[in-house]
Amino acid sequence: MSNKDESKVWCEFVCVKQSSIATSEVGNFDGAFATKDFKEGELIERGVMRRLPMGFDGHKCEEVFTWSDERPNKTWAMGSGCAPYYNTTSKEKENTHMVRYFDENRFEIFAKRDIKAGDELFHTYISLEWRECFAGIDKIVNNKD
Numbered sequence: 001m002s003n004k005d006e007s008k009v010w011c012e013f014v015c016v017k018q019s020s021i022a023t024s025e026v027g028n029f030d031g032a033f034a035t036k037d038f039k040e041g042e043l044i045e046r047g048v049m050r051r052l053p054m055g056f057d058g059h060k061c062e063e064v065f066t067w068s069d070e071r072p073n074k075t076w077a078m079g080s081g082c083a084p085y086y087n088t089t090s091k092e093k094e095n096t097h098m099v100r101y102f103d104e105n106r107f108e109i110f111a112k113r114d115i116k117a118g119d120e121l122f123h124t125y126i127s128l129e130w131r132e133c134f135a136g137i138d139k140i141v142n143n144k145d
């Protein structure tokens with residue numbers, strides 16, 4: 001059985017380096033990149049989540065994931081692998097999609113379209129429009145005044 005099949009955390013073909021959208025204006029930050037071509041629908045990465053203690057305020061922490069369908073959300077989690085380093089963009093431009101299995105505390109990320117080796121990976125954060133720490137990037141990504 002290959003590492004891809006048996007490991008709960010698999011991100012063999014993703015790397016993290018300086019983001020392609022980092023500029024002197026928005027700052028210097030990292031992003032996740034494909035290291036091989038992916039076909040539309042192909043699994044890019046899978047991993048696990050670890051829930052943070054109740055009371056943790058994800059509105060003030062950019063690095064954690066929304067981990068419920070409840071709104072307002074009260075459950076936040078930290079993710080494995082390269083997932084925490086994917087930057088965000090609009091729904092039209094995202095090239096990946098994260099499937100969240102809340103009950104199993106795990107996730108999978110799939111290619112939304114064909115992706116070339118070297119492309120930066122983006123997904124639309126589900127909290128982009130309502131999370132306090134993302135207010136600035138929601139304006140940039142969705143062209144809000």
Ligand SMILES: C[S@@+](CC[C@H](N)C(=O)[O-])C[C@H]1O[C@@H](n2cnc3c(N)ncnc32)[C@H](O)[C@@H]1O
Nearest residue numbers: 026029030031062063084085086087088089137
């Ligand atoms: C989950 S982290 C992503 C990884 C992060 N870039 C890093 O280097 O650790 C979310 C943060 O990345 C940055 N970011 C993500 N998408 C962005 C975008 N489209 N434009 C500007 N900054 C973005 C913002 O600082 C945001 O709060």
